[in-house]
Amino acid sequence: MRQVVIVGHGGPEKLELRETPDPRPSRGEVRIRVVASGINFADILARQGLYPDAPRPPVVVGYEVSGTVDAVGADADPALIGKDVMAMTRFGGYSDVVCVPARQVFEKPDALTHAEAAGLPVVYLTAWQLLVVMGSLKAGESVLIHNAGGGVGLAAIDIARHIGARIYGTASSAKHPFLFERGAHELIDYRTTDWAAGIDQLTGGKGVSLIIDPLGGRHWKKSYQALRATGRLGMFGISSSSASRLPGVLRLGKTALGMPVFHPVPLMSANRSVFGVNLGHMWHEPDMIAEWMRLLLDGVTEGWVRPHVDRTFPLPAAGEAHSYLEERRNIGKVVLTA
Known part of the structure; x- marks a missing residue:
């Protein structure tokens, strides 16, 4: 082979x-x-x-x-x-x-x-865990999908659209026409616009119900600040570290230094929550994964998983x-x- x-x-x-x-x-x-x-x-x-x-x-x-x-x-x-x-x-x-x-x-x-x-498998199961299992996204709520044009981003749009949520996304402007066609309601070009200011304007200062963020580092703090009361931040990657020009593990060190610390007392005061997702650490839960996959394969049959x-x-x-x-x-x- x-x-x-x-x-x-x-x-x-x-x-x-x-x-x-x-x-x-x-x-x-x-x-x-x-x-x-x-x-x-x-x-x-x-x-x-x-x-x-x-x-x-x-x-x-x-x-x-x-x-x-x-x-x-x-x-x-x-x-x-x-x-x-x-x-x-x-x-x-x-x-x-x-x-x-x-x-x-x-x-x-x-x-x-x-x-x-x-x-x-990877992108839809990850998006399902982020939005449905741990993010508890419901019809009428809002979700911000960072890197909306990526694999997990498109899967999350499919799932959020099926749920009936309002969908915000960050992506380069060249990807916007395709993402609007897939079901996004509002898109922000993160390269030319401060996405946090854009979300603040789009939501009338309220913030977003759920944000899924694969970027890591200081981006997680910025995402957390864009949540509304009862909002949830789902963290599932540190892709920003790959863009650094630092050698080897020094890239991870720079990303780690920028990560926020989420203390329980401020979380309680803000009525917000944070959680992490790593599908690669779910191998010990095969029955759970199989059930999620069954629901997603039903979605293929029904036409909303694409x-x-x-x-x-x-x-x-x-x-x-x-x-x-x-x-x-x-x-x-x-x-x-x-």
């Missing part, structure tokens, strides 16, 4: 295509001939040495794939052989063959291409795909094809 390996920390040139024998499924596992693999910003942070959960190089990253089951291990259902599926992988997704526990495998809806299916693949790259062009995502040129998902 072919795999894209991070051979060291650094730029996209640290991604190398290698060949290795096909794996055999262990007890309770299935083997998938991969057609498409989703790319996430965590993969870029791992390549840069900024993602603490990632094993040290050489390592194959990737959290999600879609393809066809061609073998099963003991205790796995042999009826899965020949099925088109999507699966969550705990690293290893940048491969054209993967073995994963059967409990992390879901039948691919006929309505989705393999590329769309590979782009669904995975959008901005661009696909062949497996050998993984470095080019990383550059494309790192430069924030995408709207929605970037996917590797085997």
Whole structure:
């Protein structure tokens, strides 16, 4: 099989295509001939040495794939052989063959291409946890989606639109027409406008019910200040650290120094709450994840879950795909094809 390996920390040139024998499924596992693999910003942070959960190089990253089951291990259902599926992988997704526990495998809806299916699990599950499970977003409330043109941003627009919330977003102006078409109500170009002042004006000074923020550092303080009473801040990334020109872990240090401290007493006085989401730390809750996925797959059938693949790259062009995502040129998902 072919795999894209991070051979060291650094730029996209640290991604190398290698060949290795096909794996055999262990007890309770299935083997998938991969057609498409989703790319996430965590993969870029791992390549840069900024993602603490990632094993040290050489390592194959990737959290999600879609393809066809061609073998099963003991205790796995042999009826899965020949099925088109999507699966969550705990690293290893940048491969054209993967073995994963059967409990992390879901039948691919006929309505989705393999590329769309590979782009669904991470961003939609993350958005669901942020908006529904922990953010408790309700019809008539407002949500501010930072990086609204990214994978999680588009998924959050779909979910918030389904709930009936008012949707604000930050994104570069070139992405605004597409995001309005997807369901956003108000958009702010964060590059040319102070988004906090814009939100203050748009909400008449009240603030927003829920803000989801993947930026990290000082941005979290700014987001917290833009909440209304009973508002919630969902933090789910530190993507701002990747843009720093500082070497290695010094980037994380600069981001950490800018992070706010949320003390319980001011939180009580402000009637606000903050929470964090890291889907990569939910592997011990497979039943919970399966239930969320079932609801999202129902959403595919009903038409309100609409995975959008901005661009696909062949497996050998993984470095080019990383550059494309790192430069924030995408709207929605970037996917590797085997």
